[in-house]
Amino acid sequence: MTTRPVLVFDGDCGFCTKSVELVERRIDPDVEITAWQFADLDELGVTRERAMHEVLLVTPTGEVHGGAKAFAKLLAYRRGVWSVPGAVLQIPPVDVIAAWVYRLIADNRYRLPGGTPACAMSPERRPGAQAG
Template sequence: MRTRPVLIYDGDCAFCTSSVNFAERHLRPRCDFTPWQFADLETLGVTQERAEYEVLWTTPTGSVQGGAQAVAKLLLSAGGVWSVLGALLTLPPVRWLAHGVYRLVADNRDRMPGGTPACAVPAAQRQGSHGLEPPTTH
């Protein structure tokens, strides 16, 4: 049984991998990191579709947070001044703003420093929640 939270990220994305490496070196959060490509997603309680769409924070009890709230959990687990920033990211209206900024960065991660074409999120996953396209009307 797991005893620590796990941050699941896109291991094929250079921007994501660089961000995780920064967090491991400088924030030292109390969690494990795993690329979704090598994770037992079923055991972690997430789908591949969701893991492709956003970074995920999973707890040993099965709670899952995604996107900006996963980043908030990571910061909270790092302690110190990082936990203050993490706590702010959980409060409205900062939470709402953080979600928008997260989506903007995630949808354009191939254009971010260290990003490569492999970092691009497929267009079908850039809209809606958890990688799902919003319903279309004809």
């Protein structure tokens, strides 16, 4: 296991990749960032199905947070000013709204800037996909 949190995202999705690049550039969180396609999912304690469904943040203690909560925790790991929105995103009812917005974006990412037709396909149907 790692001593830093690990952010796991869909490396085949252009929108996801651009989003992660933006996070790295603007927020600079103290986390390891890896595409699920290159991650040791067993070591991280997550299933391939979950990694295909949402962005994940795995803490050094093995806690797994997905979707909007993963993003909120990511902000909290940055500390300073970024920890404020990270905390707010975890407070009811904001957490419910954030989860809804996350799912809306995730389900429509192929329509967003940087999205590609591959984003609209389930990972197992993408060209070159292998069963795993």
